[in-house]
Amino acid sequence: MDVARVRELIARGETLTTEFKRGSNFNDTALVETVACMANGEGGVLLIGVEDDGRITGATPRHGDRTDPRRVDALIASRTVPLLQTLTRVMTIDDCEVIAVEVPKSSRIVGTSGGVYLRRTLKIDGTPQCVPFPAYEMLAREIDRGAVDFAALPARGATMEDLDPKEFDRFRTMASASGADSVIAGLSDVEICRALGVVKPADDGVDRPTLGAVLLFGNQDAVVQHLPNHEVAFQLFSGLAMEVNHFTKAPLLKVAQDLFDRVATWNRDEELQLGMLRISIPNLPIVVVREAIANALVHRDYTAMGPVRVVINDDSFEVTSPGAFPPGVRLDNLLTVSQPRSPLLADAFRRAGLVERSGRGISLMFASLLRLGRDAPDYSQSTDHMVRAVVPLGHADLPLARVISQNESTTGRPMSLFDLQVLHELRAQTKLSANEIAEQLHRTLGETRAGLSRMIEAGLVELRGSGRGRLYHLSAGVYKALDNPPAYVRVRGTDSIQQERMITQYVESFGSISRAQAAELCMITPDQASRVLRRMAADGALVLIGARKGARYVAPSDAGPNES
The missing domain is CATH 1.10.10.10 (Winged helix-like DNA-binding domain superfamily/Winged helix DNA-binding domain)
Structure with missing residues (x-):
């Protein structure tokens, strides 16, 4: 942090990551509270000696006739819980002394030693402020940051009697049928809870269920009592008419199985003729239904109100869950980053065979849809308060599905997700540069070029042009398999x-x-x-x-x- 950087921050005005404070009458208590507040947000810089309107008026010396930056940092560290390490500098700007305190973003909720917890937010007029941090919001923040697993929290007053033996049998059946964990299927109810980490010994030595145990195996009354925000809705529309509107607060494994069955009843197939064989093309592959629903149940924010919604209409299959993406997960890395909000619930679903054990469930969703000539799931409508997965319905691109099936039959191995994505993009947009493909697939340019070179060698795409004008398009063999050779002539372009x-x-x-x-x-x-x-x-x-x-x-x- 130097003078030029401070001037730049002052010129931009106060934001969620920049705070101005008058240099006089800004005592140690207010200093510690402001720093803790900023640490509970995105961190930032506190500038003491700057007015709210950006005028530099200077800071009063805090240690006799001067300000010792090390003593400021020591004060903050000694009066924050957990200890917060800041970096303070004192600099002269326009003949005035300004104290700049760099505040890191904390992975844990920070309070003062006096028990004050604040968070950073914006007023109606867009200016920042520090407001009290309610306990329920602190819990949600800790869960979002991965510091606390919601499923590991104790279910106050709950006992093993609040868990339903039928739900344990359901878990055993799922684990055995899927082959995901045959060992755990042979354990007793209590041993299953111990293996999943959803019981904790009380002071009397008796195992007590956590919220995760109630979510997975609880009876209806226990679920309602301990998890008031848990609810799941299944809605089926035909045009504007609602044919099914079902809400439930049942435990997770029962809910998942019920939703799978309801979607299976609705699901329809198209047929693809491949030589003498007929191949069924379902509206929704089983893996898509399984992963979309299981992800919503496992990764939702159980501190937030609102149900998980599974909605089917004429145009789409949608799964919406309360809460943002888990920590570290974004739209541009969905296919490569797996970071469950609750590792305990994710592990339980993996052992039951309800989700992909490798943590690449979303990649499987994409690949299974693209392989059948269908559009990939769309997560672009997700916000900071919900995650929405939308799978477009309608007719599949059967000619493209035929090309993919023939290629996989010839090579004897499934086509990679990258290849499937490129085929769909070039099918839709005709010609694309390597930069355009990399941007659309959220991949590095080097990775994209390597993949395209491999596809050229496999006879799937061709490259035309030179320099910046190099463009990729589907190969002659692919267009021939699509029964559309004239399109190849148009796409390939013409010679000079x-x-x-x-x-x-x-x-x-x-x-x-x-x-x-x-x-x-x-x-x-x-x-x-x-x-x-x-x-x-x-x-x-x-x-x-x-x-x-x-x-x-x-x-x-x-x-x-x-x-x-």
Whole structure:
């Protein structure tokens, strides 16, 4: 932190990560409370000696005739719980002394030694403030940051009698049938809870169930009493008419099984003819139903109000759950990062065979849909308060599904998720550069280029152009398998002679052509179109009239005397 950086922060004004405080009458208690408040947000910088409007008025010395930065940091460390390590600097700006305290974002909720807990938020007018931090919000924050597993919290007053033996039998049946954990299926009820980490010994030595045990195995009354926010809704629409509107507060394993059965009853198949074989293409592959529902039940924020919703309508299958993505998970890394909000619940679902053990369930969802010629799940409507997975319904791209099936049959192995994504993107957008593919698939450029090179060797895609104009498109073999060879001819583009013929014909028909029109006509980039047009002008086949955005090429016979 230097003077230039402080000036920059002051010029931007107060934000959630920048706080100004008047230099006089800002005592140690207020200093510690402000720093703890900022640490409970995104961290930031506290500037003492700066007015709310950004005027630099200077800070009163805090230690006699000077301010000792080390003593400021020591004060904060001694009066925060857990201990917070800050970095304080004192600098002179416009002949005034400013104290800059750099505050880290804390992984744990920070309070003062006096028991004050604050959090950072915005007022209605958009300016920041520190407000009291309620206990229920602190718990939700700890869970979101991965510091606390909700399922490990004690269910106050609950005993093993509040757990339903039928739910333990359900768990054993699931674990045995799936083969996910045959050992745990042979344990007693208490031993299962111990293996899953959802019981804790009380002072009297008796095992007491946690909230996770009640969620997984509790009877109806226990679930309602200890987990008031837990609820699941299944809604089925036909047009605007609601055919099913079912709500339940049953334990998780029972809910999951019920939802799977309800979706299976609705699910329909299309048929793909592959030689003498008929292949069923379901609206929703089983893995998609399983992973979408299980993820919502496991990863939802159980401190937030609202049900998990499973909604089927004419256009989509949607699963919505309260709470943001788990810590570290974002839209751009969904396929590569697996970070459960509750590791205990995730482990229980894995042992029951309800989710993918490798933690790549969402990748399996994407791959299973793309393999069947269907669109991938869409998570873009997710917010800081909910996660929404939307799977578009409708007819599958059966020709593309046939191509994928034939390729996998020939190679004897499933096509990779990257290959499936690229095939779908090029099928939809015709031509893309490596940069465009990398951006759309949220992958590095090096990773993308390596994958595309492998697809070229496999005969799935082809590369045209050079330099920045290099574009990828589906190969001739793929278009042939799609029963659409003419599309390949159009996509592949034309050689220079054919391009010149097409441009000449266009000019004869319409009088002139611009660079953008030539690029669209020949299905090449604007830079490639410019080179073709300039070459034709140099050969005397065309004449350039106008400049910049108004530049157009005409036939020599249509050019004026000063333009030919």
